[in-house]
Amino acid sequence: MLVKAYTKSFVRPPNPSARHLRCFAALEADISAALPYVNTVLKGYEYLTDPPLADLKAAGQAGDAPSPGDRHQYRQG
Amino acid sequence: MTLHPREIAINIVKDEAEAEEILAWLKREVNDIWERRGEIQPSFACAARPRVLEILKLLPRTNCRGCGAPTCMVFAVAVSQGKQPLDRCPHLDPEVAASASVASKEAPNMMDDIMAALGPLREKIKALELEPLAGPLGARYKDGKLFINCLGRDFTVDREGQVYSGCHVNGWVAPPLLNYVLKGGGAEPKGEWVPLRDLPGGKDWGRFFEHQCDKRLKKLMDDHTELMTNLVDLWAARPAPESFDSDIAVLIHPMPKLPMLLCYWKPEDGMESDFHVFFDVTAEDNLPIESIYTLGAGLTVMFEKVSHTHGG
Numbered sequence: 073m074l075v076k077a078y079t080k081s082f083v084r085p086p087n088p089s090a091r092h093l094r095c096f097a098a099l100e101a102d103i104s105a106a107l108p109y110v111n112t113v114l115k116g117y118e119y120l121t122d123p124p125l126a127d128l129k130a131a132g133q134a135g136d137a138p139s140p141g142d143r144h145q146y147r148q149g
Numbered sequence: 150m151t152l153h154p155r156e157i158a159i160n161i162v163k164d165e166a167e168a169e170e171i172l173a174w175l176k177r178e179v180n181d182i183w184e185r186r187g188e189i190q191p192s193f194a195c196a197a198r199p200r201v202l203e204i205l206k207l208l209p210r211t212n213c214r215g216c217g218a219p220t221c222m223v224f225a226v227a228v229s230q231g232k233q234p235l236d237r238c239p240h241l242d243p244e245v246a247a248s249a250s251v252a253s254k255e256a257p258n259m260m261d262d263i264m265a266a267l268g269p270l271r272e273k274i275k276a277l278e279l280e281p282l283a284g285p286l287g288a289r290y291k292d293g294k295l296f297i298n299c300l301g302r303d304f305t306v307d308r309e310g311q312v313y314s315g316c317h318v319n320g321w322v323a324p325p326l327l328n329y330v331l332k333g334g335g336a337e338p339k340g341e342w343v344p345l346r347d348l349p350g351g352k353d354w355g356r357f358f359e360h361q362c363d364k365r366l367k368k369l370m371d372d373h374t375e376l377m378t379n380l381v382d383l384w385a386a387r388p389a390p391e392s393f394d395s396d397i398a399v400l401i402h403p404m405p406k407l408p409m410l411l412c413y414w415k416p417e418d419g420m421e422s423d424f425h426v427f428f429d430v431t432a433e434d435n436l437p438i439e440s441i442y443t444l445g446a447g448l449t450v451m452f453e454k455v456s457h458t459h460g461g
Contacts, residue, residue, distance in 0.1 A: 074183040075176045078157070080168060095159040095168035104154040106183045108191030113182050121193055123368070126152040 074101055150175070160360070201229045208238055215239040219353050222439065226357065270327040271310030277330070279308060285334030287405030297326060298405055301385025306330055321447020322403075325440040329404045335434035342392070342410050342427035345445070350438035358426075362445045366452060367424035370397075370413045373456045377413065383455065386411075393427070403444050406435045 078097040103110075107124045110116070118127035150171070151158045157175060162168040182189065204225040211221070216237045218224035227233040235241065283290035288297040295306045304326055305313040312323045346355025369376060377397045380386040384401055392398035395412035402408050410427040432441055 073180050075179050078172065078176070080165070080172070082165065082168070092161045092163060093165075093168070095162050095165075095172070097157040097159075097168075097172050099155045099157065102154050103152065103179060103183075106179055106186070107152060107154070108193055109182045109186045109189045110152060110179055111194075112189050112192040114178065116192070119193055123372075124154060128150045128152070 074103055074106055075099060076101065152179075201225050204228045204235065207235070207241060209240045211240075213240065223353050267310075267324060267327070270324060270331065273331055274306065274310035274327055275308065279306070279330075282330060282333055286330065287334065295330065297329070299326065299403055300401060301383075321443060321450065325436060325444040325447075326404070328440040329407065329436050332435055332437065334406060336406070336431035338406055338408055338429040338431050341430040343430055344425060345428055345438075345441065348428060348430070348433050348438060348441070350433055351441075354438055354442045358442055358445055361442075362449045363425055365449050366411070366426070367413075367422060369452055369456050370424050371416075371422055374413070374415070376452065376456055377411070379455060380411075380452075393425075401448075403448060404436065407432055407441070407444075409445075409448075 077100050081096050081098070082093045083096070084093060104124045107119075107126045111119045111126045114126075114128050116126040116128055119125065150160070152175075157172065159168060159171055162171065201222075202225075205221060208221040208225060212219070216224050216233065216239065218227060218233070221238075224233060224238065228235050279293070279295050280290045282288070283295060286295065286297065288295045290296070293308055296303045297306065298304075299322060302314060304322065306326065307313070310327060312326055344355065345351045345358045351358075374397070377386075377399050380399055380401065386399040386401045389398040389400040389410060392410055393412050394414075396415045397413045399411050400408055401411065408429055412425050412427065414423040416422040426445060428441065436444070
């Protein structure tokens with residue numbers, strides 16, 4: 073298992089009227105090697121190689137993840 | 150959602166529970182994909198995205214705000230980035246939205262959009278008398294051309310709206326440069342600095358700017374802190390010590406009356422590093438907000454290239 077644990081932190085966007093949060097999860101493991109594969113399967117919206125970075129989008133948008141059930145579940149939250 | 154080597158960033162979540170749900174899903178996906186990597190072809194490319202101008206052409210361009218965005222252009226950018234569905238525009242015929250199939254078109258090329266925007270700008274430049282603009286723009290006029298200093302280099306704008314330079318003209322520079330001329334040099338900088346989101350029209354561009362510029366530049370500075378020093382040599386930047394109590398700050402002039410203040414705070418005592426670009430409060434008097442954003446995004450790309458060629 074590559075990703076075992078992560079530590080979450082949250083920030084409020086600078087827009088004073090914003091009601092949402094931004095979440096950052098610091099990973100214990102380095103997932104660089106997995107990112108090109110993640111990019112393939114989850115249809116990354118943007119991919120940078122140096123440093124590696126995969127940008128994904130939520131359901132109904134570019135870069136849909138392939139598991140509608142799962143996405144629906146978290147988007148309904 | 151952005152997956153970095155040691156971090157996952159989720160831009161918008163309602164609360165902690167939703168974040169945990171998404172993270173748990175991503176953890177399952179990444180681990181499953183990693184287990185199956187032998188049967189997956191790794192990809193270093195991006196998925197297809199629609200072009201901004203293609204989307205804009207489908208919209209009524211009345212800036213009615215019915216979709217929740219302040220302008221049709223902002224909405225088109227959001228759609229192109231996958232952040233809004235096209236059918237959120239209340240004036241768009243559903244059949245048009247469906248038949249547009251914008252998501253299936255070829256991969257985006259932001260530079261194509263930028264170059265396409267040059268035509269109308271050039272037409273407007275042709276209607277101008279350039280000589281009287283030189284003073285207000287902080288430029289020089291000679292032989293029917295304006296000479297405008299950008300980052301220490303002279304760029305020339307002629308009566309046809311063509312942009313020349315002794316060096317390669319970065320595509321990101323030409324449209325903002327023409328817009329700078331069209332704006333006509335509205336104000337002298339005051340030396341009062343604000344982030345882009347605090348400019349009068351910056352509220353809706355702030356989030357894009359943070360994602361496309363501040364965040365990427367912070368990463369660059371973390372890896373190549375000496376980059377600031379290189380900028381002083383390369384782009385006629387000036388050190389700006391003690392700006393916002395930052396550890397490193399430099400002042401650059403992408404346009405003579407459009408300075409930018411770049412501030413970097415080094416990591417300290419468990420605090421993460423930080424990076425922000427600040428603009429003079431008069432910035433929008435000298436350049437439209439869209440061009441300020443374009444310029445910032447273009448400079449970020451150039452910074453990244455500089456870091457590869459001059460960085461450690």
